[in-house]
Amino acid sequence: MSLPHALLGLLSVHPRSGYELTKAFERDLGRYAWQAGHTSIYPELNRMAEAGLVEVTHEGARGARTYDVTPAGREELRTWLLSPPKQAKVRNEQVLRMFLLSALEPADALVVLHRIAEATDQGVTELRKVREDHGEAPMTGAEGFGQLAAEFGLRQYAAVGEWARWAIDRLEREQGA
Amino acid sequence: MSLPHALLGLLSVHPRSGYELTKAFERDLGRYAWQAGHTSIYPELNRMAEAGLVEVTHEGARGARTYDVTPAGREELRTWLLSPPKQAKVRNEQVLRMFLLSALEPADALVVLHRIAEATDQGVTELRKVREDHGEAPMTGAEGFGQLAAEFGLRQYAAVGEWARWAIDRLEREQGA
DNA sequence: CCGCTACATGTCAATAGCGACATGTCGAGT
DNA sequence: ACTCGACATGTCGCTATTGACATGTAGCGG
Structure with missing residues (x-):
């Protein structure tokens, strides 16, 4: 379950919408590190919002919602990144x-x-x-x-x-x- | 669905049992290329045997079954390896x-x-x-x-x-x- | 002969992820 | 006015994968 962490990481660099997150995955992230499509991203964002890790900070045209990381989300990301790297899952x-x-x-x-x-x-x-x-x-x-x-x-x-x-x-x- | 190809590849190097395949995944393969546990491997071997890609060539102690690749399996592996490398899925x-x-x-x-x-x-x-x-x-x-x-x-x-x-x-x- | 470890294979419920389908909007060009 | 492509979010069923549980055997050291 690395997807939520990937999303937290991207959002913590700067807030964006699910659509923009999807683009980011198509660009760098998905090419080398972790691929995901919009069908995983949108539901995950909703779950994370419910869990209080992210929040909608702005609603734009065409129903676009800009997400930002909450303090709780930032803490979660930091903990994960600094925690000992156990056995990694690789699929390539x-x-x-x-x-x-x-x-x-x-x-x-x-x-x-x-x-x-x-x-x-x-x-x-x-x-x-x-x-x-x-x-x-x-x-x-x-x-x-x-x-x-x-x-x-x-x-x-x-x-x-x-x-x-x-x-x-x-x-x-x-x-x- | 790369697991069957991974299994064909390993078996085509030399025949072995599901247990030994599992060990191979824990060693090299799973570390860098494609990880899988025995709970995926055993059912997959059965499916592949039914599909005629592999066959049991020897039954040893403790119910151990040695699998080998059939000509059909060898052909399938070769086709896959030589086919154009499309967009790769990465998860690391x-x-x-x-x-x-x-x-x-x-x-x-x-x-x-x-x-x-x-x-x-x-x-x-x-x-x-x-x-x-x-x-x-x-x-x-x-x-x-x-x-x-x-x-x-x-x-x-x-x-x-x-x-x-x-x-x-x-x-x-x-x-x- | 007892206990432990490695060998050896499996099921099953729950979860993760993908592909196909669905819906609607905004802006630019014609 | 219209059409088209990019923007934007979603559902749903199917398949893949995992983790927990289950079962039994062969061999070795004490």
Whole structure:
């Protein structure tokens, strides 16, 4: 049940509506950390409002409701972030695919590995651009989030790309031998 | 629905029982790629056996049943692995925590970042040992899996560790200024 | 031979999450 | 005036997943 914490985190950076939260999940958060659609988000916001973790601070056009974190919500988020990181739950289909590669014939595996290497290169290029746009904004607060995310994604892509190239190298050497 | 593919992948490396599959998930697979408990695995194996993707090749002591992949299962796995990687679903609580760090006071964030850096160092050390034990075994087949996993985890830990140190550096510089 | 641990498989109720469907509004362009 | 795309929130049924509970066996040390 990490969704409520993700929502608290986003709202604590700055208040927004369920719709805007959904967009945030489609952008950074959902790509690397935790994906969720609006069908999970709206009901969860209502639950959290009932529990007193968030509150509606403004009602705009088209029924839009802006949520903000309450002191109780802020406390809950802080406690969660500072609590000892137990056994984490991981679900990542891409990574699973990589792990299962050794079940393929070497020739097939090479095809997939090359595809991975290309995809990560593209990711690195994209994020380098994002990084340059952000520049030297402060780490905490509204801008910090995007920066942390971009920098993390960048290193993540780079690492996967290097791994893929390592695997390609290993495989090709074996094939040749 | 990646669980059946994960099971096909593991079994295609070498046949084993549901119990041994469960152990495999607790070890590498569940740590980085896809976690699942025995309560998902056993029913899934039965479904897959009914669907003709796997079959019981041996019955051992204590009711243990060894499963192996059928040709149909092998075909299914190959198709899945070679099919275009669509939009991936990601769920990783640790990464989520990292993303939400910017919602904390800088002092609190630094505490967590230092903890992350330490944890990744430990992970790197562990996996370096695993890598040395494996040595130069071939990439595909029974040994390949562990190697791919270890190498991937190693690079993953290293990348996260570097990211944490980058963030610490940034934060401390801001605090000082 | 007793007790403990690891082996080995399962059910079932509750919860989480997704895809399909549903509804309505505001603003821009034609 | 009209249409269309983005804004904005929701329900509901189906499937996936988890946690608690249940059951029994083989082997080992004392």
